[in-house]
Amino acid sequence: QVSCYNSVVGKLDHTFTGQTLDEHDAQPTEAETAVWNQVSAVLEEAHGILAELQSYNGAGQEIREAIQNPGDLALQEKAWNAVCPLVAKLKRFYEFSLRLENALRSLLEALTSPPYAPMQHLEREQALAKQFAEILHFTLSFDELKMTNPAIQNDFSYYRRTISRNRLNNQQLEAENEVNNEMANRMSLFYAEATPMLKTLSNATTKFVSENKTLPIEDTTDCLSTMACVCRVMLETPEYRCRFTNTDTMLFCMRVMVGVIILYDHVHPVGAFAKTSKIDMKGCIKVLKEQPSNSVEGLLNALRYTTRHLNDDSTSKQIRALLQ
Numbered sequence: 001q002v003s004c005y006n007s008v009v010g011k012l013d014h015t016f017t018g019q020t021l022d023e024h025d026a027q028p029t030e031a032e033t034a035v036w037n038q039v040s041a042v043l044e045e046a047h048g049i050l051a052e053l054q055s056y057n058g059a060g061q062e063i064r065e066a067i068q069n070p071g072d073l074a075l076q077e078k079a080w081n082a083v084c085p086l087v088a089k090l091k092r093f094y095e096f097s098l099r100l101e102n103a104l105r106s107l108l109e110a111l112t113s114p115p116y117a118p119m120q121h122l123e124r125e126q127a128l129a130k131q132f133a134e135i136l137h138f139t140l141s142f143d144e145l146k147m148t149n150p151a152i153q154n155d156f157s158y159y160r161r162t163i164s165r166n167r168l169n170n171q172q173l174e175a176e177n178e179v180n181n182e183m184a185n186r187m188s189l190f191y192a193e194a195t196p197m198l199k200t201l202s203n204a205t206t207k208f209v210s211e212n213k214t215l216p217i218e219d220t221t222d223c224l225s226t227m228a229c230v231c232r233v234m235l236e237t238p239e240y241r242c243r244f245t246n247t248d249t250m251l252f253c254m255r256v257m258v259g260v261i262i263l264y265d266h267v268h269p270v271g272a273f274a275k276t277s278k279i280d281m282k283g284c285i286k287v288l289k290e291q292p293s294n295s296v297e298g299l300l301n302a303l304r305y306t307t308r309h310l311n312d313d314s315t316s317k318q319i320r321a322l323l324q
């Protein structure tokens with residue numbers, strides 16, 4: 001198993017634990033600047049996206065009334081007017097996922113480019129490592145909110161049904177200019193995923209390693225397993241833990257750890273749960289379960305239901321039992 005104890009954790013722990021303290025923010029070096037600026041522009045929007053999703057209430061009531069009174073045109077119009085701005089929001093979230101995907105690509109390229117080994121990259125490019133962590137943190141937070149908000153799919157399917165009914169009646173709806181049929185198809189694939197953002201990232205990571213044939217797959221997976229190790233050690237070691245300024249930092253480490261495990265499991269041919277895995281899965285699950293946080297169960301569920309290899313024969317009984 002990759003040991004990250006001394007070299008990387010010692011350097012990255014300040015970078016990570018300073019997550020909510022701007023004065024501790026890792027400053028990019030000159031070599032990192034171009035990628036850092038690109039990713040930074042995307043991350044700047046992330047807060048707003050999460051806030052918007054958090055306050056997403058849906059049009060359940062209006063939709064219900066419209067369906068129960070199909071002959072009442074005023075109610076149909078009311079529901080439609082409530083749903084349209086929500087669908088515009090959903091479109092913004094979806095478009096953001098595409099920008100996030102590009103940002104991840106740039107980071108993967110930078111963090112795996114020759115001649116350095118993954119561990120060296122993480123040591124040299126801490127500002128990028130931190131952005132990578134922030135992307136995962138956003139991703140897991142987004143998916144957690146999405147999973148607990150059934151209104152999203154309800155609103156979107158009402159929107160699609162209304163559009164297709166009107167198309168049958170040869171009525172062109174103005175809203176179609178905003179979300180055309182092709183966009184609606186792509187959005188509905190996106191929102192049909194239980195964890196759409198994470199799925200976007202794992203698809204993108206898989207694509208990245210398959211497109212870069214000259215790059216050994218281990219360069220990417222070692223980068224992921226090293227990040228998992230950094231987070232695990234920070235969570236389980238008292239000296240590091242006591243530097244966590246608040247529960248946000250702990251949650252940050254937990255989410256990043258789970259995020260990189262899931263990416264690793266999607267990208268690595270035998271996955272994260274096999275004996276040969278470079279991630280100490282037992283250690284990661286144990287430390288996760290020890291955290292006093294409401295988010296633990298959701299993160300364990302992410303490991304249970306969004307990984308690829310958990311149910312393989314090569315997964316040890318012990319790991320299975322830990323996740324039961």
Ligand SMILES: *[C@@H]1O[C@H](CO)[C@@H](O)[C@H](O)[C@H]1NC(C)=O
Pocket residue numbers: 109112113114211212214215
């Ligand atoms: C990966 O592939 C992309 C596109 O094919 C290329 O631009 C990039 O330089 C490659 N990166 C590495 C590390 O090989």
Ligand SMILES: *[C@@H]1O[C@H](CO)[C@@H](O)[C@H](O)[C@H]1NC(C)=O
Pocket residue numbers: 189190193196199200203
């Ligand atoms: C991920 O890739 C699969 C297979 O190519 C595809 O069916 C799915 O829609 C993709 N999901 C996202 C969110 O990009």
